[in-house]
Amino acid sequence: MPYIPHDAEETAAMLSALGLGDLEELFSEIPAELQASTLDLPTGLNEAQLRRQWEASARQQPDLLCFAGGGAYAHHIPAIVWEIAARGEFYSAYTPYQAEASQGTLQLLYEFQSFLTRLTAMEVSNASLYDGASSLVEACLMALRLRPGTSEILVSEGLWPHWQKVLTSLLSLQGITLRMLPLDPETGYTRLPSGDFSAAAALIIPQVNRYGLLEDVDQQSRWAEAQGLLQIAVVQPLALTLLRPPGEWGNGGVDIAIGEGQALGVPLSAGGPYLGFLTTRKTHIRQLPGRLVAKTVDSQGQTAYCLTLQAREQHIRRATATSNICTNQGLLVTAACIYMAVLGAKGLREAAARSHQRAVALRRRIQELPGVRVPFAGAIFQEFRVELPVSAVAFRDYALGRGILAGIPEQELDPNADPRSLLVACTELLEETDLAQYLQTLREFLQES
Amino acid sequence: MESIFDCHHQRPEELGALEIPGNLLRRELPLPNPSELEVLRHYTRLSQRNFSIDTHFYPLGSCTMKYNPRIAHQLATLPGFARIHPACPAAAQQGLLHILAELQEDLAELTGMTGVSLSPAAGAQGELAGVAMIRAYHRQRGETQRQRILIPQAAHGTNPASARMAGFVVTELPNGPDGDLDLDALDRALGNDVAGIMLTNPSTLGVFERQIQEIARRVHESGALLYYDGANLNAILGRVKPGLMGFDVMHLNLHKTLATPHGGGGPGAGAVAVGPSLLPFLPVPRVIHDGQQYRWETHRDRPHSIGSLSAYGGNIGVLLRAHVYLRRLGAEGLRQVSAYAALNANYLMAGLQAQGYRVAFPQRRASHEFIVSVADLQQAKGVRALDIAKRLLDFGIHAPTIYFPQLIPECLLIEPTESESKATLDRFLTVMAQLRREALEDPEILRSAPHNLPVGRVDETLAARRLQVAQ
Numbered sequence A: 001m002p003y004i005p006h007d008a009e010e011t012a013a014m015l016s017a018l019g020l021g022d023l024e025e026l027f028s029e030i031p032a033e034l035q036a037s038t039l040d041l042p043t044g045l046n047e048a049q050l051r052r053q054w055e056a057s058a059r060q061q062p063d064l065l066c067f068a069g070g071g072a073y074a075h076h077i078p079a080i081v082w083e084i085a086a087r088g089e090f091y092s093a094y095t096p097y098q099a100e101a102s103q104g105t106l107q108l109l110y111e112f113q114s115f116l117t118r119l120t121a122m123e124v125s126n127a128s129l130y131d132g133a134s135s136l137v138e139a140c141l142m143a144l145r146l147r148p149g150t151s152e153i154l155v156s157e158g159l160w161p162h163w164q165k166v167l168t169s170l171l172s173l174q175g176i177t178l179r180m181l182p183l184d185p186e187t188g189y190t191r192l193p194s195g196d197f198s199a200a201a202a203l204i205i206p207q208v209n210r211y212g213l214l215e216d217v218d219q220q221s222r223w224a225e226a227q228g229l230l231q232i233a234v235v236q237p238l239a240l241t242l243l244r245p246p247g248e249w250g251n252g253g254v255d256i257a258i259g260e261g262q263a264l265g266v267p268l269s270a271g272g273p274y275l276g277f278l279t280t281r282k283t284h285i286r287q288l289p290g291r292l293v294a295k296t297v298d299s300q301g302q303t304a305y306c307l308t309l310q311a312r313e314q315h316i317r318r319a320t321a322t323s324n325i326c327t328n329q330g331l332l333v334t335a336a337c338i339y340m341a342v343l344g345a346k347g348l349r350e351a352a353a354r355s356h357q358r359a360v361a362l363r364r365r366i367q368e369l370p371g372v373r374v375p376f377a378g379a380i381f382q383e384f385r386v387e388l389p390v391s392a393v394a395f396r397d398y399a400l401g402r403g404i405l406a407g408i409p410e411q412e413l414d415p416n417a418d419p420r421s422l423l424v425a426c427t428e429l430l431e432e433t434d435l436a437q438y439l440q441t442l443r444e445f446l447q448e449s
Numbered sequence B: 001m002e003s004i005f006d007c008h009h010q011r012p013e014e015l016g017a018l019e020i021p022g023n024l025l026r027r028e029l030p031l032p033n034p035s036e037l038e039v040l041r042h043y044t045r046l047s048q049r050n051f052s053i054d055t056h057f058y059p060l061g062s063c064t065m066k067y068n069p070r071i072a073h074q075l076a077t078l079p080g081f082a083r084i085h086p087a088c089p090a091a092a093q094q095g096l097l098h099i100l101a102e103l104q105e106d107l108a109e110l111t112g113m114t115g116v117s118l119s120p121a122a123g124a125q126g127e128l129a130g131v132a133m134i135r136a137y138h139r140q141r142g143e144t145q146r147q148r149i150l151i152p153q154a155a156h157g158t159n160p161a162s163a164r165m166a167g168f169v170v171t172e173l174p175n176g177p178d179g180d181l182d183l184d185a186l187d188r189a190l191g192n193d194v195a196g197i198m199l200t201n202p203s204t205l206g207v208f209e210r211q212i213q214e215i216a217r218r219v220h221e222s223g224a225l226l227y228y229d230g231a232n233l234n235a236i237l238g239r240v241k242p243g244l245m246g247f248d249v250m251h252l253n254l255h256k257t258l259a260t261p262h263g264g265g266g267p268g269a270g271a272v273a274v275g276p277s278l279l280p281f282l283p284v285p286r287v288i289h290d291g292q293q294y295r296w297e298t299h300r301d302r303p304h305s306i307g308s309l310s311a312y313g314g315n316i317g318v319l320l321r322a323h324v325y326l327r328r329l330g331a332e333g334l335r336q337v338s339a340y341a342a343l344n345a346n347y348l349m350a351g352l353q354a355q356g357y358r359v360a361f362p363q364r365r366a367s368h369e370f371i372v373s374v375a376d377l378q379q380a381k382g383v384r385a386l387d388i389a390k391r392l393l394d395f396g397i398h399a400p401t402i403y404f405p406q407l408i409p410e411c412l413l414i415e416p417t418e419s420e421s422k423a424t425l426d427r428f429l430t431v432m433a434q435l436r437r438e439a440l441e442d443p444e445i446l447r448s449a450p451h452n453l454p455v456g457r458v459d460e461t462l463a464a465r466r467l468q469v470a471q
Helices: A008-018 A023-026 A047-059 A079-085 A103-120 A132-146 A161-172 A219-225 A282-287 A312-319 A330-367 A392-400 A432-448 B038-047 B072-078 B096-110 B123-140 B157-166 B183-189 B212-221 B274-283 B316-354 B375-381 B385-396 B420-443 B460-466
Strands: A152-156 A179-183 A202-206 A230-235 A256-260 A277-282 A293-297 A302-305 A383-387 A421-425 B115-117 B149-154 B169-173 B194-199 B225-230 B249-252 B272-274 B287-289 B294-295 B369-371 B411-414
Touching: A008 A023, A008 B316, A008 B369, A008 B420, A023 B316, A047 B072, A047 B096, A047 B316, A079 A330, A079 B149, A103 A152, A103 A277, A103 A330, A103 B038, A132 A152, A132 A161, A132 A202, A132 A230, A132 A256, A132 A277, A132 A282, A152 A383, A161 A179, A161 A202, A161 B157, A161 B249, A202 A219, A230 B096, A230 B249, A277 A282, A277 A330, A282 A383, A282 B375, A293 B460, A302 A312, A302 B096, A312 B157, A312 B274, A330 A383, A330 A432, A330 B038, A383 B096, A392 A421, A392 A432, A392 B149, B072 B183, B096 B249, B096 B272, B096 B316, B123 B157, B123 B225, B123 B249, B123 B274, B123 B460, B149 B157, B169 B183, B169 B369, B183 B212, B194 B212, B212 B225, B272 B274, B316 B369, B316 B411
Parallel strands: A152 A179, A152 A202, A202 A230, A230 A256, B149 B169, B149 B194, B194 B225, B225 B249
Antiparallel strands: A256 A277, A293 A302, A383 A421, B115 B272, B249 B272, B287 B294, B369 B411
C-alpha cells in the first residue's frame, strides 16, 4: 500500500506481540454495525497515472494575461522563494511548540514579524492568520474586547465587498453590527458622518480602497480619534513600501493594522492558501489573536526563540481564549519572508512603483477611448475602476477569448454594483506590449458592440 | 544565527515618477537589501535547525504527522492551477472545478454525509462553520433559546473557543473512568436550551466512544444536534463513517488525515460535511454543476447559507493536495491507513507498558494514539512530562504532545501514524526504556535536557517577561 512500510512478516510480528490474529481485531471495541458500511471510492492510482490525469486537468486552465486584482495580484515570484519554502524541513514541520527542535521556523517567524512591524510602523505583529478577511474579523473582535460594552464597528464602503461579506457572516454570530459609511459618488472617497458613535468600538480604514483609490487617511484617523474610536487600518503590504505606514497616520498612528499578504510571493492558486497579518500596539498585545514568537535565551545564555503569551490561546484558555484559531499560515509566511528578503527594500519598492506606473498609464489611455469613463480622478496605487458603455461581463468574456483576464466585473463582488463597472489591476509583470494588447482588445470590443 | 536584517548592501533605487500625493508617501523603508545567495544560505541554514517529518520521527499526538507525499505538492502547484486568479470566470477553470467537485463527493462518501463545503481554511474555522450551522438550524425552527453547547472536558481547546465565537455558552461534560462519556451527566445537561454536543470519536483520550449510538439517540430526542470533530478521523478512516454514527455535521482536518503539509503551523483545510438537515446552511461557495459547467455557487444559490468565511473559495492549494492523496490511496488504501495507524499505536502502547510506563486506559484498545502518564516519575524523582519530551529530542525524536488532555496529569499523547516502520517504533521503544532508566537513576539528565540540539532548554519565562517580538 502507498506510504505504509510494513511487510507481511512485520505485520504478523506486531500483531503477535499484541496477541491479535489479524488487523480487524484492532477495531473490536467498535460496534460491528458501525463498521458494516461500504466505501464507494475509486481504486488507487500510481504516480504516473495521477500525473497524466492531473496534467490534463491543469491544461484546461488557459494562460491569461492577468489584469484582475480585488485583493489578489499576479506579481512575479522569484525562483528561490518556493525552492526554499518547499524544503522538507520547513514544509513538513509542525507548529514550533518544542522550541529547541524548531529554531529554524521560530527565527523565520520572528523575522516575518519584524518585516511586518517595519512595513507598517507598528510595534507588534503576530505570526499570521488565515487571510486578509479573517484578519479583519479578528481585528474587529480584538477592538470589541478593548472597548467592553460596545457592539458596533464602523466600516467604510470602500472596503472590498467580498471582505464585507466575511465580516457579516462571522460577526453577526456574536450580535455585532456593522455600520456602513458610504462613499462619495463623485470622488469615491469615504464620507465621514456626524452622529452618535458611542456604541461603536472602531473605525475600519481601508487604504487602498475598493476602487484602488488612495484616501486621506490622516483625516479619517483624526476623525476616529475625535470620536473616541479605535482605528483599524486595512493595508496592502506592497503598497506600504511606498505609502506612509499606518503606524504614522493621524496623530499617533492606528491601533491595529491588518492585511492580505498574498502579494508577497504566494501563488494566486484560485484563492488560497494565502496569509493574513495583524499588527498592533504593544499595549494591546494581550488581546492579540494568533501565534506570537519572542526572542529569548537558552540555558547557556545563547540567543533562542520561542512561542510566547500562549495563555491567550485556545489550547490553554479554551472558551475564554482570544480566538479559536489554532494554526497560522506557516508555509505561506515562509514564502512571504523569503520573498521580502530576496527583493529587499529596493526590489519591493521597485515592484510597487512599476505596478503603480502601469496602472496609471493604462488608466490614462483607457480614458481616451470613446464611451469609456473613469469615474474617479483621485490618485491610485495599482488598481482602478472603469465604466464601460456596455456590460463589464460581456467585455470580460470577450477578452478571455483573446487570452486576457481583463479585470473583475464589480457586480461579481457586489450584486448592487453598476453592471458596467470593471475593476482593473496591473502588476510589474505587465509589459508595455501587454497594455497595448489590452487597449486594442477593448477598442475592438467597443467597435463590435 | 545572525538575522536577515544584518545582511544589507547599499543599492540605489530606480523608482521613476510616482503619481501619489506627497503627504501619502513614506520617507523611509527600514528593510535590508541582502544578496540572493545570502538569502538562500540564511534560510537554508535556518531550515536545518528544525525537526520535521522528512528528517525525524514525529509522534505528536492529535496532530497526525504522517508522510506528506511529494507528488501531491508537485501536482497541486502545476502552473495550470497555481496561476488561476480567484476572479477568473468558471469557463476558464473547468479542470480545477471538476477536481474540487470530485473532492466534495469523495469526502461525502468517506464521512457518510450528504453535502460538503470545502471553504473553511482550517479545522478551527470548520468547527466555527459547523456550530454556526447548528445555530442557523435552530433559529430557522424558531428555537432561539437553544444557546448552550455541550463539550467533553477532554475535547480540543478549539471546540469551546469555536462554540463561543458562534455566540454559544459552553457546558463541559465529564468522562467516566473507562474514558467513555458519563451518560448520567449527559442526561442532566440535556434540555431545551441545548443546541448541540461536540464530540471527537475516537476521543482525545485515545479510545473509541462505545456508547456513541446511545448518545446520538438521547441528544436527538432532546432536539439537539451532534457535531463531529474530525481531528481523529485517521483512526477510523475508511471503516466507520461519522454520518452513520449519528452525527449531523463535522469537519475534516485535511492537513492531518489526508497528509497535506503542516508547513510549520499551517495552512490547514477544514472542509465541513453535513447530513440532510443542515444542507441549506452550508457555507458558500461550494462547487456545483449547473447543467452546462462547473461553477462556484453564490449566496443566491443557497439563500440560508451561514455565508462566506473567506474572501474566496478556501485553501484551494491544500484541497488539491488532499485530493491527490485520496486518489493515490483509493478505497483499499484508505482502510489500510486506519489499520496500520491503530497497529502502530497499540504496538507502542504495549511496548511502553512492558517497560513500566503507565498508560491512561490500560484496559482499553488504543485508537491511533494513546496517553502515557509519568505522574509516578514526577512523584518519585521529580521528572515531568516536559523533561521526557525534551530528552527525546536528544535522540532525534520529536516530542509527543504533552499536557493534553489537561485532565490526565503529566501526560504524553503519542500518535505514531501509519507511515512509520516497525524499526522506527522499536527504536522509539529502546529510547523510551533508556529514558525511564535515566529518570530513576540520574533524573538531572532529563531535567536539563536537551543536550545535543543547536540550543539548550529555552527560557520561555524570560521571553514572556521581555516580550521582544520584533527587531
